[in-house]
Each structure stands twice: as structure tokens, then as C-alpha cells.
């Protein structure tokens with residue numbers, strides 16, 4: 001697999017107190033360009049302590065090493081929380097091999113957790129209306145895991161806010177759009193991948209099939225060994241993303257593409273893991289509130305008419321359409 005050379009955005013100076021406006025502008029332009037041309041880039045010197053990034057990955061490894069029966073105790077009645085074991089499942093015609101455990105803020109933490117003006121005790125007041133889409137409870141493997149995850153999310157929230165601000169500045173949007181871009185919810189997912197055998201890989205086996213992320217921005221903290229994440233370049237060719245130690249791989253998601261009237265690229269990516277060791281990737285997925293309408297920001301409403309012509313949908317609808325398609329096709 002040919003590897004792709006992606007931009008490396010270094011935030012060291014940007015996050016420092018003594019940064020000149022000129023230096024800030026250079027970093028903002030570099031981020032903007034990376035979002036337009038690739039939709040994926042590396043972020044280094046991002047301010048999240050390396051020790052914490054390593055701890056988070058270690059928590060993932062520890063969890064996925066548990067016996068299946070033990071991991072299954074963390075299944076919850078929700079598409080978006082808890083443990084899911086997708087081995088031997090079929091997604092979009094592919095046999096997939098991956099498992100994950102996902103955590104989200106409680107439903108009521110969403111500014112959108114409830115439909116406006118609804119009696120909050122009624123089940124249909126919850127958005128989105130897809131059954132069990134959110135679920136109520138996270139299922140934490142243990143207290144230490146939870147502490148590490150909370151610390152990590154705290155830093156990720158700050159980082160996301162700084163990065164979003166940099167992007168808003170480079171896009172030149174007004175205050176209302178800037179506030180909309182900042183009104184997001186973070187979720188945390190640990191993905192575990194057992195390597196495919198030579199034979200499985202030859203037969204087109206895949207760990208995580210091709211997809212775009214639905215939200216705005218994804219921060220991936222990955223094991224730094226195998227080149228298992230692949231992205232599609234502009235010609236539709238698959239290219240490997242070599243892990244850079246200490247770096248996050250940042251993906252632009254479909255909601256961000258919509259916001260910019262199609263100017264930012266929502267990268268198509270997949271995972272094919274073929275190493276002797278299992279792989280863990282921890283993703284922080286940043287998305288708009290579930291009741292936010294996903295449409296181009298007013299500044300970009302005229303940019304891509306093909307996007308603006310589609311009927312406005314809430315992010316909840318948008319997400320569930322994608323996830324529903326994904327999960328519906330899991331049945332053989």
C-alpha cells in the first residue's frame with residue numbers, strides 16, 4: 001500500500017502565549033488548506049499530554065484483551081453507546097472484524113437532548129426518535145478507565161475549541177457561524193482490531209469498511225505501528241496513512257463539508273489491519289447537536305447548490321440515516 005504524504009500541522013507556536021498575528025495566520029491558513037485538499041491531516045504539539053494519550057490507548061488494549069463474555073457485559077441497549085462486537089458480521093457486503101466501546105454524554109447533556117417544548121418525561125421527546133439511538137447510560141469498564149477517559153475528554157474539548165476557532169478564522173465567518181461551529185458535542189470511541197489473516201485480506205476482508213465520518217471533526221489517537229488506516233485520494237485510490245508518533249490524525253466529517261457548502265473534504269477512509277499485533281484507535285468524534293440543522297453556513301450558502309438543494313435535515317436524522325444503513329446491512 002502506497003502511503004500518502006499528509007500535511008503535519010504543528011500547534012506548538014499557535015497555542016503559545018507569545019504568538020504573533022502573522023504566525024497565527026500562517027497556521028490557520030495551513031489548517032484551512034489541509035481541510036480543503038485532503039480532509040485529513042496530522043496534528044502535533046497539540047497540547048494533550050503524551051502520557052495521557054498513551055494511557056488512553058493502554059486502557060483500550062486492556063479492555064479488548066478481556067474475554068468476550070466479560071466485554072459483552074458492557075453492551076447497552078443503544079446503537080451509540082457501549083460495547084459492540086462486529087466480528088463475523090457483514091457490513092455492506094464485507095465481512096468485518098472490529099469491536100468498539102463507545103461513550104457519549106448523557107442525553108440531557110445535549111442542548112438538543114429533548115425536543116423543544118415537549119414534556120421531557122415522554123419517550124418521544126428525546127431526539128432523535130430512532131429507537132435506542134442514544135441510550136441513557138454509558139457502561140464504564142472500571143473506575144480508572146473512566147477517570148482517564150474524563151481527563152482525556154477535558155483536553156480534547158479544549159483542543160477542539162482551539163482548532164475550530166482557527167478554522168472559523170481562516171474561513172472568515174461571522175460571529176453567529178463561529179458560535180454554531182463551536183456548539184458541538186464530543187463522544188469517545190475505542191476501536192479494537194484483530195489482524196486479518198493473509199488469506200482473509202486476499203479475499204477482500206476488511207476491519208472497518210469505507211465510510212466518511214458523519215460529524216464535524218474526528219481526532220484519532222492510534223497505535224503507531226502498522227499502516228492500517230487507508231484514505232481515498234482525489235482520484236479514488238487507496239493510500240495508507242502512516243502513524244506519526246505523538247500525532248493525532250484529524251478527519252473532516254460530512255457535517256463540516258455541509259457547513260462549508262462542499263469546500264472541505266469529508267475523507268473516505270477504511271481500516272485494513274494486517275499486523276501480528278492487535279490494533280487500537282481511540283476516536284474523539286465532534287458533532288453538532290442532534291437538533292441542529294445541517295446545512296451550509298450562511299457565508300457558504302451559494303457555494304455548492306447541489307448541497308443546498310437537498311432538504312434540510314437535523315444532524316440526528318443525518319447521523320441515523322448513515323448509522324441505520326450501516327447497521328441494517330450487518331445482517332447477513
Ligand SMILES: O=C(O)CCC(=O)C(=O)O
Nearest residue numbers: 191220222229271281283
Ligand atoms: O481506526 C482508525 O484509525 C479509524 C477509525 C474510524 O474511522 C472510525 O471509527 O470512524
Ligand SMILES: [Fe+2]
Nearest residue numbers: 211212213269
Ligand atoms: Fe471513521
